[in-house]
Amino acid sequence: MLVDLEDRMLWKETKSGEFSVKSLYGALETRNATLFSWNIMWNLFVSSKGGFFTWEASWGKVLTLDQLKRRGWIVANRCFLCPVEEESIDHFLIHCSKAKVLWELIFALFGVTWVLPSSVKETLLGWNGSFVGKKHQKVWKVAPLCLFWTIWKERNRITFENEEFLVQKLKISFICNYWSWAKLFIDVGLLSLINHFDWLGSK
Ligand SMILES: [Zn+2]
Structure with a gap:
């Protein structure tokens, strides 16, 4: 839904890439977000x-190390903050x-x-x-x-x-x-x- 290119954000729910409230609500409905x-x-x-x-x-869409591994990247998974546990x-x-x-x-x-x-x-x-x-x-x-x-x-x-x-x-x-x-x-x-x-x- 959203691409973070360093400091530039691109909203993928509209063709122009610009964010609108309407498009967010549309995305929520289609993704069955009623849990929220x-x-x-x-x-x-x-x-x-x-x-x-x-x-x-x-x-769970953020590209953390566990997500990268799941996508086939070979990375050592360690949390950047602690660094004791795996990052998720x-x-x-x-x-x-x-x-x-x-x-x-x-x-x-x-x-x-x-x-x-x-x-x-x-x-x-x-x-x-x-x-x-x-x-x-x-x-x-x-x-x-x-x-x-x-x-x-x-x-x-x-x-x-x-x-x-x-x-x-x-x-x-x-x-x-x-x-x-x-x-x-x-x-x-x-x-x-x-x-x-x-x-x-x-x-
Ligand atoms: Zn940690």
Whole structure:
């Protein structure tokens, strides 16, 4: 559905390659996407790239090393982040010890305890924000999408630019991304980074 050529995204559901909401809904219907609750669909538009990536990840379409192997490529499969386990989409977005650092950060920000399910799709389906209160519900829903996108960007930075993995850098990227994504959904006007996280902790 989507081709990621470095930083250029091509949407394959329209002839022109340009994204439209109508074409996304069409694609969802034809792929029997009713498993997804419609109330998370708006999240897909938070950041078009982040939204697309989440969509692809939840359907196992992202070209991780396990997918490349399945297609006949001869590659040593090691997660770029840990690097202990084999890389798969569910590993590096959910189960990897490095990803867990970000999940724990989210749970700490919202003051919740949460048991993550085994897959990206189940995580999104079960990401119910009723207990965080109406005020924080939208930014709660944005959180996993932002986490997925941040890890994916970090993974590619390490893979293609031969950069070293630093957990502190991952956390800072997430905080900055999350601040810029979440502020689109906060009604109290522009908040500084510090005020933003104060607001998250407020009742
Ligand atoms: Zn890992």
